[in-house]
Amino acid sequence: MPGVRDTLQCSFTACRVGFRKCWQWVQCHKPIVFVIQEQYNVLCLGLSGAGKSTLLAQLVDEPLTETEPTTGFNMKTLPVKNVVISIKELGGSRKVQPFWDHYFENKNAIVFVVDASSNEQELISARDVLKTVFTDARLKGKPCLIIGTHSDLDCAKKVEELETVFQPIMQSRKWRVYCCSALERIQVTGALEALIDLMLINNN
Ligand SMILES: Nc1nc2c(ncn2[C@@H]2O[C@H](COP(=O)(O)OP(=O)(O)OP(=O)(O)O)[C@@H](O)[C@H]2O)c(=O)[nH]1
């Protein structure tokens, strides 16, 4: 009875997505009588195709359909440990980059996503884009997590190689590199933990 099984599977998926969305809403809008959790606002940037939308979809356990390039922004809010993290991805295409600075206000951290299987020149281009972002006073001193995606590919650069590329623009900023495959949920969860650690270190 494949038809019945498919219908049941669809209903189960719909319930799961619905429940998650309700839970996220409660986390973000719960009445004042509940304990108010601290919220961290994170900006997620990177060149087009780096894997930002894929990472965010994994974080909230959404199915990985073939993602379209993000033309505006894409926001995900999720409770982690004792805090709520709200991550805003901005599309990375050259057309969208000039509008990034409209979203720099009140951010606790920057996540910069790079395709770690890129060649040297592409990595330098990505670094130059981040360097320009860092010139904005609103992001001064904000911690930065570099996420190198595509680590499932043999040619992907390792953490140390990406550290060498990005070190020259970091100055006294708290930062670190985390490499993962955005297609692997467990690895992506590790990136989120690295981000929280970085924000907590920056607060202390
Ligand atoms: N093999 C592999 N493919 C990945 C990985 N991360 C992303 N992709 C693929 O790369 C393509 C682009 O990913 P997106 O998540 O849309 O990239 P993006 O950074 O959101 O791009 P824009 O929205 O255009 O800025 C998709 O086909 C993903 O499936 C990864 O870690 N490994």
Ligand SMILES: [Mg+2]
């Ligand atoms: Mg995207």
